[in-house]
Amino acid sequence: MKKVSIMIVDDHTLIRETxxxxxxxxxxxxxxxxxGDGERAVELARDKRPDVVLLDINMAPMxxxxxxxxxxKYSPGSKIIGVSMHSQPAYAKKMLRLGAKGYVTKNSPDRKC
Structure with a gap:
């Protein structure tokens, strides 16, 4: 079985490493x-073509x-999940409208299995 390839994009090192x-x-x-930055994320996505991208929305300058x-545009097969500290519906709606497959907040509550 093929593993799901994942790229993590977040400007906080601890988040990425975790x-x-x-x-x-x-x-x-x-x-x-x-x-940790948008320009590098685009380069890596173009090169690696990951199945899934976990993408922080609050980065600068991009x-x-x-x-x-x-x-x-460069990796159309990648499924992008927006990740943010913002829980306002407008952020999620914008990500989904732009083509993200999902959106999760960093302060989403833990769910016990």
């Missing part, structure tokens, strides 16, 4: 790239919204 560590523990996932548009 997601990479947690996702890397699952044998079904392969974290193929991680970075916002996650702009990065999403460019990744969809």
């Amino acid at each position: 997601w990479s560590f947690l996702l890397g523990k699952n044998e079904n996932f392969d974290v193929v790239a991680e970075c 916002s996650g919204f702009d990065v999403l548009k460019m990744i969809r």
